[in-house]
Amino acid sequence: RKEVEQDPGPFNVPEGATVAFNCTYSNSASQSFFWYRQDCRKEPKLLMSVYSSGNEDGRFTAQLNRASQYISLLIRDSKLSDSATYLCVVLKGGNQFYFGTGTSLTVIP
Amino acid sequence: EPEVTQTPSHQVTQMGQEVILHCVPISNHLYFYWYRQILGQKVEFLVSFYNNEISEKSEIFDDQFSVERPDGSNFTLKIRSTKLEDSAMYFCASKVGGTIDTQYFGPGTRLTVL
Numbered sequence A: 001r002k003e004v005e006q007d008p009g010p011f012n013v014p015e016g017a018t019v020a021f022n023c024t025y026s027n028s029a030s031q032s033f034f035w036y037r038q039d040c041r042k043e044p045k046l047l048m049s050v051y052s053s054g055n056e057d058g059r060f061t062a063q064l065n066r067a068s069q070y071i072s073l074l075i076r077d078s079k080l081s082d083s084a085t086y087l088c089v090v091l092k093g094g095n096q097f098y099f100g101t102g103t104s105l106t107v108i109p
Numbered sequence B: 001e002p003e004v005t006q007t008p009s010h011q012v013t014q015m016g017q018e019v020i021l022h023c024v025p026i027s028n029h030l031y032f033y034w035y036r037q038i039l040g041q042k043v044e045f046l047v048s049f050y051n052n053e054i055s056e057k058s059e060i061f062d063d064q065f066s067v068e069r070p071d072g073s074n075f076t077l078k079i080r081s082t083k084l085e086d087s088a089m090y091f092c093a094s095k096v097g098g099t100i101d102t103q104y105f106g107p108g109t110r111l112t113v114l
Helices: none
Strands: A004-006 A011-014 A019-025 A030-038 A045-050 A055-057 A060-065 A070-075 A084-092 A096-099 A103-108 B005-007 B010-013 B019-024 B031-037 B044-050 B053-057 B065-068 B075-079 B088-095 B109-113
Touching (some): A011 A019, A045 A060, B010 B019, B019 B031
Parallel strands (some): B010 B109
Antiparallel strands (some): A019 A070, A030 A045, A030 A084
């Protein structure tokens, strides 16, 4: 089983739409969780860390459900500039980070 | 804003040659990483480095790979005898450590093995 699984998409949504991405992780000992975004042929850039209580940063909301080993990202009021691949990243013990394959989002005018 | 830098941005080499990829992590960071991303695939962990030694490595990081921190700022990845399948984007990352787990990535080096 993969350490981190994401629906690869693609998600094509109109501007202003709300879109949600999901991610599951296999190891219950995982300790930290993140969403990164990656533009084509660029490096991953941190979007937000994910906390058990859930956290929000502007139009972005992340949730963590440790019991279900599930992480989500909600993007409200989508902008054209949100078009990217969204990477779910999990830190499992020590110093090893696992990446999902990413979910591709295209926001259409 | 401090950032991770990597050089070169693109490296072309012949199969069997050695390459060294260079990274300068953010100056107060203590943990350093190398990842690779084959075109169209996910980012894969190679190795983590802390306190001048490897702390974890993946199955990909076999004997042909090595890392070094030769001075107080550079962090290098050496591939001894490159294979065609080593062609990928190689990302360096660093993090402060302690209770802060957030990694920051460099722009990557695109390695092309011919």
